[in-house]
Amino acid sequence: MKLIVGLGNPGHDYANHKHNIGFWMVDELAKSKRWKWEKNSRPYEETWGDIEGQECYLVKPLTWMNLSGQAVKALLKEKKADTKDLIVVHDDIDLALGKMRWSFGSGSGGHNGVKSIIEQLGTQDFHRIRLGIGRPPAHGLLPGTHVDPAEYVLEPFSVKELEVVEGLVSQAVQSIPDFLKHGLQWVQNRYH
Numbered sequence: 001m002k003l004i005v006g007l008g009n010p011g012h013d014y015a016n017h018k019h020n021i022g023f024w025m026v027d028e029l030a031k032s033k034r035w036k037w038e039k040n041s042r043p044y045e046e047t048w049g050d051i052e053g054q055e056c057y058l059v060k061p062l063t064w065m066n067l068s069g070q071a072v073k074a075l076l077k078e079k080k081a082d083t084k085d086l087i088v089v090h091d092d093i094d095l096a097l098g099k100m101r102w103s104f105g106s107g108s109g110g111h112n113g114v115k116s117i118i119e120q121l122g123t124q125d126f127h128r129i130r131l132g133i134g135r136p137p138a139h140g141l142l143p144g145t146h147v148d149p150a151e152y153v154l155e156p157f158s159v160k161e162l163e164v165v166e167g168l169v170s171q172a173v174q175s176i177p178d179f180l181k182h183g184l185q186w187v188q189n190r191y192h
Contacts, residue, residue: 001055001056001085002051002054002180003075003076003081003086003087004026004056004057004087004089005022005060005068005075005087006022006023006027006059006090007022007061007065007088007089007113008020008021008061008065010060010062010063010064016157017154017156018091018153018154018157019065019091019153019154021089021133021168022088022091023060025089025169026058027060028170028173032173033051035047035049042071043062044060044061044074044075045059045060046058046060046075051177052181057079065113065116066112067116068116068117070120072086072088072117072120076121083121083123083126084125084126084127086127087126087127087176088127088129089129089172090128090129090130091111091131091133091153092109092111093133093153094109094135095131095132095133096132096134097133097161098164098165098167099132099168100129100132100168100172100175100192101128101129101132101192102127102130102175102179102187102191102192103128103130105126106128108124109130127179133153135152136148136151136152178190178191
């Protein structure tokens with residue numbers, strides 16, 4: 001069994017924000033499989049089915065990003081799963097727009113959603129797919145101003161950025177069956 005958790009903030013107002021690219025990825029994977037999302041009394045939405053002969057759950061926490069660990073902890077308890085079966089998909093401002101990195105056992109890299117998961121689980125022994133959204137511009141629109149990274153991740157993608165991001169999300173979706181079939185090192189060699 002694999003638990004594939006896309007990170008984001010719940011609600012329509014956040015749907016196209018950079019911070020919600022994890023939600024976008026699991027939505028696209030669910031759509032490609034024609035799986036339907038189910039809401040329940042748990043702190044997450046889920047859908048499930050078979051990918052490469054493995055039972056896979058796609059999950060979107062219904063908590064705010066900074067509380068994602070609460071939903072993930074409840075998910076692992078409900079499914080009686082090990083953290084090694086967990087794949088967390090999230091945005092990363094330290095990766096250039098359009099870049100993807102798979103990893104296992106990494107720190108939070110300053111991402112508060114991942115930090116919450118590590119704190120709640122008491123370990124960083126899980127897989128991650130980091131999707132590059134790039135850093136904010138060094139200068140704001142007005143001279144002498146800058147763009148706060150916390151505000152940048154809550155901005156929607158521009159039309160130009162969307163072209164790149166659609167390809168990135170598609171690549172991330174394809175990497176899941178490749179990972180299940182070939183393993184971490186293979187996807188790192190193929191997609192990095």
